[in-house]
Amino acid sequence: MAKARTLFFCTECGNEAPRWQGQCPACQAWNTLVEQPAQAARRAEAASPPARSGGGGVPTRLRDVAGAERQRWHTGLDEFDFVLGGGIVPGSVVLVGGEPGIGKSTILLQVAACLEAAGYPTLYASGEESALQVKLRADRVGWAAGEVTLLAETELETILLRAAERAPQVLLVDSIQAVYTPDLEGAPGNVGQVRECAARFQRFAKQTGTAVFLVGHVTKGGGIAGPKTLEHIVDTVLYFEGAGGLDNRVLRATKNRFGGVDEIGVFRMSAEGLVPVANPSELFLGERASPASGTAVVATMEGTRPLLVEVQALATKAAYGAPQRVSTGFDPKRLALLLAVLEKRAGMVFGQLDVFLNVVGGLRLVETAGDAAIAVALVSSVLDRAVPGDAVFIGELGLGGEIRPVGQVERRLGEAARMGFHTGYLAPRARPKQLPSGLAVVGTGDVRSLIDRVFG
DSSP: OOOOOEEEEETTTOOEESSOOSBOTTTOOBSOEEEEEHHHHHHHHHHSOOOOOTTTTOOOOGGGOOOOOOOOBOOSOHHHHHHHTSSBOTTOEEEEEOOTTSSHHHHHHHHHHHHHHTTOOEEEEESSSOHHHHHHHHHHHTOOOTTOEEEEOOBHHHHHHHHHHHOOSEEEEEOTTTOBOTTSOSOTTSHHHHHHHHHHHHHHHHHHOOEEEEEEOBOTTSSBSSOTHHHHHSSEEEEEEOOTTOOEEEEEEEEETTSOTTOEEEEEEETTEEEEOSOHHHHHHOOOSSOOBTEEEEEEEETTEEEEEEEEEEEEEOOSSSOOEEEESSOHHHHHHHHHHHHHHHOOOOTTEEEEEEEGGGOOOOSGGGHHHHHHHHHHHHHTOBOOTTEEEOOEEOTTSBEEOOSOHHHHHHHHHHTTOOEEEEOGGGOOSSOOTTOEEEEOSBHHHHHHHHHO
């Protein structure tokens, strides 16, 4: 019997190559080619031809397409619905990723229980836990999940068959790396299995109108395991984030065909499962009983939601050799840039100081609107003088030391006023025409004037 010819597929872009090589010729990524038998791949493609739309493959003008947008299904978990863009879209495929133990299975079990209570039949396919384990977790968190239909199965064909028989409106699969199809060689979780199973679930969702949720594992690098094409197949990618030792969890949308990206939902892990947090700013501000040196508050935007976040900086004399630059929740390269601007434009010397920066609550500060707050926190730590506790800082720091305006200032200041802040520091050009009640705005054109205004 002739040996099956093998092909190599890139886990990043899905490109096919006849032999292994260190760099993918399509996306130029290194060490991403993995082996897969060619005959098995062709057999899987023949066994599951691509699904066609209702038009039977005939080209149609958009004005002739019949139908309207279907109403979304609400789960009852407001934060979860918010991240999805307003609720579950019928026929959509949602991928939920995150580190082990962060709450992926718990949140989907809660979603299934809420949907059943609202009259939407569900099917929960568990490939990693037995039926007893799932029941014990449901009993432990105290959610009324007794009406959820459970299927402990890992074979793709069996899951799709049972789903076709019961016709649920929502199918939840935990996890996509545990599901396999006999049409492909290789163990569950390899590139070919994950890609084929995800494509079959996507085809099932589009043909039947069933909303499908897939749980995805993550790699050591923090990305979702499997080929990058897995994220391209699905409609929405949700990612669970959470710092070790903290109870709060952030559910972030990194892709959403039916809503905005970079939206976040905030949950708190408790004995009753994941509880939505109605006021995330209060959670991320933490316990701010008395102002301390090295702390400042920034009004940041996560998607369309304004959040107040506390940043903490510590600058201390270096004890050994080269000074350290350590940041948690902030880009280290951006921190180095801000230190260089403070040295050049404000006369602050950090060459012999260890610098540590932390964003409170395990949140990642991505946008540049936090530059002003971080600069003030660093200077506050060097001078050992506290920043006023009722001040909030909004602005990007340029290489010339100028404070640049950022977008959606009105919403940021509105959130600050709602949380009891009385002073906002921002670029003069960013001053809105109408200010929130009880909030005064101080315009500062550069970082030196900002430091003078804050510390006298």
